[in-house]
Amino acid sequence: xxxxxVRYGRGPSGVRLAAxxxxxxxxxxxxxxxxxxxxxxxxxxxxxAYGAPAGLGAGLFDPAGGAATLADHDAGPLWEVxxxxxxxxxxxxxxxxxxxxxxxxxxxxxxGEELPAGERDAVGVPYRLQPWEEGGWEPDARxxxxxxxxxxxxxxxxxxxxxxxxxxxxxxHPGKRLTGLPATRLLAGLADWTTAVCVRGRAVDAVAQLAxxxxxxGGELPFAALYPALVHLASAxxxxxxxxxxxxxxxxxxxxxGDGAPSRAxxxxxxxxxxxxxxxxxADELRHLHLALEDxxxxxxxxxxxxxAEPD
Numbered sequence: 001x002x003x004x005x006v007r008y009g010r011g012p013s014g015v016r017l018a019a020x021x022x023x024x025x026x027x028x029x030x031x032x033x034x035x036x037x038x039x040x041x042x043x044x045x046x047x048x049a050y051g052a053p054a055g056l057g058a059g060l061f062d063p064a065g066g067a068a069t070l071a072d073h074d075a076g077p078l079w080e081v082x083x084x085x086x087x088x089x090x091x092x093x094x095x096x097x098x099x100x101x102x103x104x105x106x107x108x109x110x111x112g113e114e115l116p117a118g119e120r121d122a123v124g125v126p127y128r129l130q131p132w133e134e135g136g137w138e139p140d141a142r143x144x145x146x147x148x149x150x151x152x153x154x155x156x157x158x159x160x161x162x163x164x165x166x167x168x169x170x171x172x173h174p175g176k177r178l179t180g181l182p183a184t185r186l187l188a189g190l191a192d193w194t195t196a197v198c199v200r201g202r203a204v205d206a207v208a209q210l211a212x213x214x215x216x217x218g219g220e221l222p223f224a225a226l227y228p229a230l231v232h233l234a235s236a237x238x239x240x241x242x243x244x245x246x247x248x249x250x251x252x253x254x255x256x257x258g259d260g261a262p263s264r265a266x267x268x269x270x271x272x273x274x275x276x277x278x279x280x281x282x283a284d285e286l287r288h289l290h291l292a293l294e295d296x297x298x299x300x301x302x303x304x305x306x307x308x309a310e311p312d
Contacts, residue, residue: 018148023051046150049085051085061100075146080144082104084143088105088115102121102243106127110246124263124264125246125247132223132224133246136225136226142228144242155232158287159278159288160219160221166280169204177197179198183198187304189248194304195304196304197302200300202301203292204277204292206302207277207279209303212282218279220277223276230252231245234248250267253266256300274295278292284307290305
């Protein structure tokens with residue numbers, strides 16, 4: 001927080017205020033920075049969201065605070081920092097804005113907390129992880145691990161994770177792409193460094209649209225093994241949290257299934273029949289994602305591919 005005393009007058013730093021439990025002062029300093037559109041607002045809010053008692057922490061999200069969409073750009077959104085610090089019964093009792101409460105609930109679900117069975121959010125996503133959502137990763141790898149003084153650590157999920165178990169796959173000649181489908185738009189919108197396409201055909205037909213040559217090193221994986229990477233992809237930006245990644249994947253599955261809204265039964269049926277193909281490219285950078293999803297019930301297949309040297 002270099003320069004904080006220059007902007008706000010000489011006095012204790014935000015770190016010191018947090019260490020001394022002077023939460024009211026820290027909250028006021030955050031609100032001033034927020035009102036001035038000062039980049040220090042994010043780090044100050046992080047200190048408050050991480051350490052303040054739950055009852056006070058809700059003050060970040062009142063109209064005067066305006067932090068519902070604010071992020072510490074070295075870490076993640078303030079609502080996610082706050083949600084990782086308190087169990088759902090505590091969060092549920094707070095006067096949080098509905099949008100923040102919904103994201104906090106999904107965050108707790110991703111952390112392994114079981115909310116009441118049968119509950120779902122306003123669009124139909126259940127407040128409980130389904131079996132196909134749990135298998136590919138551990139609870140402590142699903143949401144960023146936030147640090148007391150700022151910043152965060154997060155696991156890196158790659159698809160494919162390596163070349164072990166993959167074999168040479170010959171690809172057909174690229175055919176015609178289908179355009180205008182909502183599922184393709186949602187798949188493309190998961191990140192700004194990937195490309196998505198849809199074809200009528202098999203997974204290999206979709207791969208042929210994006211692969212760098214007539215053959216790839218690839219293999220089949222269950223959707224459960226790909227799910228963590230998709231959630232990670234959709235929540236990689238510092239202003240997005242894992243809960244938003246989960247919601248984006250559920251919305252994608254609903255669109256692929258032709259449903260108007262997500263549903264437990266629809267997602268389960270689609271996940272059970274999807275044929276998933278992953279492949280690697282010689283030019284893969286630090287982060288890469290290459291996968292195809294084929295739905296034999298509709299005869300449609302989607303491919304998503306990208307690589308970047310930038311970590312999230």
